[in-house]
Amino acid sequence: xxxxxxxxxxxxxxxxxxxxxxxxQHRLIICGRREERLEVLAQKxxxxxxxxVLTCVFDIxxxxxxxxxxxxxxxxxxxxxxxxNNAGLAVGLSTLHQGDTDDWERMIDTNIKGLLYVTxxxxxxxxxxxTGHIINVGSIAGREVYPGGNVYCATKHAVDAITKxxxxxxxEHNIRVTQIAPAATETEFSVVRFKGDEERAxxxxxxFDPLTGNDIADIIAFVISRPPHVNINDxxxxxTAQSTATNIIRKG
Ligand code: 8X3
Numbered sequence: 134x135x136x137x138x139x140x141x142x143x144x145x146x147x148x149x150x151x152x153x154x155x156x157x158q159h160r161l162i163i164c165g166r167r168e169e170r171l172e173v174l175a176q177k178x179x180x181x182x183x184x185x186v187l188t189c190v191f192d193i194x195x196x197x198x199x200x201x202x203x204x205x206x207x208x209x210x211x212x213x214x215x216x217x218n219n220a221g222l223a224v225g226l227s228t229l230h231q232g233d234t235d236d237w238e239r240m241i242d243t244n245i246k247g248l249l250y251v252t253x254x255x256x257x258x259x260x261x262x263x264t265g266h267i268i269n270v271g272s273i274a275g276r277e278v279y280p281g282g283n284v285y286c287a288t289k290h291a292v293d294a295i296t297k298x299x300x301x302x303x304x305e306h307n308i309r310v311t312q313i314a315p316a317a318t319e320t321e322f323s324v325v326r327f328k329g330d331e332e333r334a335x336x337x338x339x340x341f342d343p344l345t346g347n348d349i350a351d352i353i354a355f356v357i358s359r360p361p362h363v364n365i366n367d368x369x370x371x372x373t374a375q376s377t378a379t380n381i382i383r384k385g
Contacts, residue, residue, distance in 0.1 A: 141220030145320030149346030193247030226281035244288035340383030341374035
């Protein structure tokens, strides 16, 4: 039985992945800030086939709350096989010289520091057992930079670097480390980036078929299900209509 912890499980790629892995009968630890959403999702996951579900409500930006929650997991939940560092967000699309420092803090604190806090606690549980799999959700923004992407791109480049470092450091512990780097994926991502402006967010995905949370969830399920001696290091996934961050072929 596989025990999998997913951060940012209340929406988007995280939620789709939780649902996908429930169908593979994983035991799931779902983490997020929004308690009500987590509880509703937990019920759905059990109906979909999850063996057991544990909900953990905390904000990964809060180091103390993250440690308090993850260091006190019930004993029967401490043998985590797969960690999916999915929580992340973009806020704003301003040039750096016009940027909002609060937006930068949110992105840096969630995408880099939060991922580090969670990994610092869960990875030692894996090294103790000499087994495990860490999957970091990166982005096309970790491969290139684009106008207005500045700090978001920097955070996802950091995820790329952290993933590579982890792979080198954890290989002697038989721990698989994978990065999945999606490009345009239609989730709440752009609504968050544009601070609730749904019209502007909708335009990001107009005129082409973007990726969906389910597309990425399928890939994550595939990566996890490889035999133990196979580690997929890195997958960069774009919609067919997209070749670079700024080159998307739109119809109509
Ligand atoms: C992927 C979305 O806006 O960087 O993280 O292409 S974007």
